[in-house]
Amino acid sequence: MKSFYSRMTVAAVISAVAFLVISCGDFKKTNVVGPPSNGSVNFSVFVSLGNSLTAGYQSGALYESAQKYSYPADIARQAGVPDAQFQQPLISEPGIGGRMKILNLAGPVIGSDPAAAGVPLNSTLARPYNNLGVPGAVLYDLVDTSSFAAKASPPRSNPFFQVVLRSAALGNSPVAQALALHPTFVTVWIGNNDVLGYATTGGTVGTLGPGTGPTDPATFQALYTNMMNALLAGADSAKFAIANIPDVTAIPFFTTVPDSFSDPLTGKKVGAFIVERHRADGTLYAGTVNAKTDYILLTAIDSLDAGVGVPTIAGGTGRPLPDRFVLDSLEVAKTRAAIAAYNSTIASIAAAHPTRIALVDAYTVLNDFARYGYVGQGVQLSSAYITGGFFGLDGVHPTSQGYAYVANQFINAINSTFGANVPKVAISSVPSSIVLGKVSLTKRGWPDVRYSGLAPTLNLILGENSSR
């Protein structure tokens, strides 16, 4: 009898185990995340409108290896759009604009390639490009039907309208070219330069030239509303994703230069910089920089090296840093007021078309990024200049990895608005892209980035008005 019992025991154990494993769902391989889906979005004719951010402009230039990782190209790739269906105005390396590169990490010393070193590679495409982002474009440029070629001459001196838009026969404005493609999906991110021109010149040059401010919010509202209505009506079954304007003071162009001079040998703070600031009545005075409210621009470095703005006790000239290198508290307030008004316009358009427009809250996203950074798949990004990995050497435009982060914000908005499940970009699979020469790290108060390296980016935003 005993052997009978033991046989039964063994049989019972084995069947109990088999039953357990088969019935226990925890051990089965199941999909935790739903399969990729484009939801109610048809990506077959995908058009992107915007400025340098949309074009994939990076470290002072537009060039092929950066354009391949523009955020619209990232979105197209993630949504399964074949390359042939998402055409961009590719430019050979090292691009047009003067690509900035690190010559030496000691300093670090930053230089540039020649401005017109690259040539268009895809200029015979017999239809408008899918990526219609034009570096330097303000909102008005998207609907402006004046000659593209004329914008390459002074005062704009911007070659990109000609490179991206080519011929009025394809459509006489970016919006006209977008509609000529009969798009099924459109992204729009425009308005950044309407305020950046003012902010990157320390409040000395505005959208309408020297001595003016950001684009007037009422003008912005009228232009933006008309443009979006034209797009919504002209592509009446298309879906849209539109992004608002980030706080410009969240970028390293404004946050890199410290508020005081540090001894280059010890790294110890010696004295606060002296800058030109505004009184409430608009007049200028020379005063100590307010570390909490003022921003010294990346363009100030040549002057700081020459001792301008550096107190005499620290070996400087004691003369104040000129207004154009400083965004003081009043100018910051004016910049932020313009951004808030633009964003309110953008939000109300999106809210009026909830089934057609997904709103990408770039303002909140980039403020959060500036505060917390990003950690993913062994890659760490922050908004620190050079070492952060998110912003390129011009201090304004993201790197390829930074653009991938931006693309993921668009994808988030598309997924939640249109019931889609477009997979996000794995940032660790996007190549890092700050060009590096040779290396020897030391400690210093500010990087050795020359005004001449940054000028092409500024000229792009404002034409030659921004030159010293």
Added chain:
Amino acid sequence: MASTKRVLALVVTLLSSAAVAFASGYQLNEHGAKAVSMGGAFVARADDPSAIYFNPAGLSFVKGFNVMVGGTLILPSTTFTGPYPNNTETKMNSLTFFPPNAYVTYNFDNGFAAGVGVFTPEGLGTSWPANWVGKYIVTKINLQSFDINPTISYSYKDVIAVGVGFDYALGSVTLERYISTPFSDSLGNPISPFIHMNGNASGTGFNFGVMLKPVKNLSLGFSYRSKITFEANSGTATFSQAGVLASQLPGGSVSTSLPFPETWYAGIAYKGDNYSIEADYQYVGWSAYKQLDINFATHTTLQQNSSLVGNYSNTYLLRAGGEYMINDVWTARAGVFYDKNPIPDAYDLPVLPDADRFGVNVGVGVNLTQHVGLSASYMFLPFKQRTITNSVYGFNGTYNTTANVIGLDLSYRL
């Protein structure tokens, strides 16, 4: 005992291929085909030479002079789906492991018995495609160890037995990954230096066990293995593909240390005329693993010490199994176990993708001759699907693992 040396030489040769994360964490519990085929529930019987591992007190009940040599073939398969919320699946490179074991025991027939065992107490091996999404976390890790465990035991009137042993563990650690930098060369190729670190390590510990047979048919077992701190002080780091960053990444000497956690087993067994059954509880002190610190001897701006935080929790395994002697030649065995993993979700990484798991075991014992016996075991080991959503390394996703484990031991008794 001349054969001992030869056995050791053989084992050392085999060890070049021995490593895998097999029990939860990086512990291995497969040290004898007989025990494994009964779900590893063996501490209250420990009636073959693998008693040296499972419960040294059991040596007193293993009669004569015994040599047992064998190994375990481990065939794992792991996939990672992610990073969350993406659905991209990456399959771990296919790996095969063969941790060996060898035991020699002698019973003096006056209550005393002695023996020495060589086995692989800890092991870990993962290898991912070089260009995979987690390449900045790990592409390859390999922890190899083996343990030399001389042991003595004493029994009193076959009612109570105690055993004690000394552990000397040695082995090696290899770790490879890419490092993310913001930089590219002038052709736009990213500069992602590759780091290869390896070093030899050693440590010491002890073990003891007790076995009680208070009434006929019933037996109780308890055994303890101490923590061993595996010190690797003479490791080497080598960077490659560093491009212009090479001068900042000289590599050179590195050191690290890794704990092998303390473990204890308690079990109860019942022996009938031609069958026996047992249930065990195994406790593993994984909280000893806080983090893996990698310390460089030379520091530069870019070459800094790093640590891989684990914050493991103490954990347990439940085991049950038995055997049935069909006749003088054949014995059938079966068992099951449940293995609770020690790694908090936030720290679960592709370095060691861990999950709770359930083992189903079957096996046979064959007495080939009066002196020669053979034990074979098969284990199917499904892991619970594990989805990480709160990774501190920003590496969220889903892991699926299964493994097939085949064990074989040949024993010779005089």
